């Protein structure tokens with residue numbers, strides 16, 4: 001049974017992703033589903049030992065080690081080390097919910113949010129009663145910073161690198177936005193869930209934020225990089241003066257994450273630092289090249305995100321509606337993500353593009369992209 005077009009239009013991206021979960025050709029969600037490297041496999045082989053290690057050590061130490069190993073691996077040396085400066089959550093979406101509820105509890109108001117971006121971010125903000133103002137990527141990245149921080153907003157929320165476009169906030173631009181937020185007393189919130197993939201987002205964001213004097217929150221995610229069967233954590237970091245009840249609401253939702261997962265994150269981060277991350281970057285780049293090479297001569301098709309390095313790739317389908325293409329792909333058991341819902345303020349702008357997940361085995365990706373090619377060429 002194929003969901004009809006109206007049903008698909010009403011679905012959120014995660015609901016569409018869940019249709020693909022049991023498929024061999026699931027190129028829909030942004031989770032990591034590639035094969036483990038040899039080094040990662042040997043960490044997995046040590047899991048029974050890590051389990052015992054986790055049980056034997058104070059959880060405070062394990063948490064500190066995991067934060068440090070993960071954040072240092074991506075250049076984030078100035079992350080807050082005070083108690084409660086980084087709250088560990090089951091996932092980055094849980095961190096997002098805690099931020100949204102904290103904003104609502106502390107008086108609500110409106111949030112300026114990057115457009116487009118993954119739709120659970122606007123959904124969680126709206127679900128907590130916050131009003132949203134879209135900030136186009138071009139406005140965020142270029143021109144006067146004042147335009148990116150509309151008067152009267154409580155918070156500016158930026159996903160960097162962005163999902164699905166891969167666009168990265170430069171160090172200079174982050175400093176400019178942070179200065180503007182400081183001047184207007186706006187909380188600057190970043191979702192950096194995809195930063196592991198792109199060295200251009202490995203400058204020390206926390207140093208820039210600290211030096212700006214603005215109030216800030218950063219959401220980090222260990223869940224996009226490594227194929228750890230969705231064993232992962234999200235991190236919610238904040239400035240000391242953030243003025244939001246983050247720790248209180250975190251405590252409403254959880255006592256703590258699994259110590260075993262903390263140990264696992266530390267080990268995977270150490271391996272990433274010792275060369276695993278560079279291997280992953282080469283792997284994703286090769287998969288991106290495979291997609292572009294297979295589709296390059298399809299008439300009307302373009303790749304809008306030229307310099308993207310994140311583990312997803314958008315394709316513009318020219319004049320073909322993505323729901324038609326999605327439906328044809330699905331008949332062959334192939335799943336990709338229609339882009340309409342990423343454009344949360346104006347879905348029609350995504351109606352002619354698809355997002356392809358790249359953190360997959362090259363064989364499956366190749367088969368899926370060949371199917372897309374056949375559909376587009378009407379073979």
Ligand code: EGV
Pocket residue numbers: 014017028029030031093118120163
């Ligand atoms: C992506 C799944 C949630 C999210 C997928 C994602 N959705 N948490 N509601 O993890 O890009 O496919 O981020």
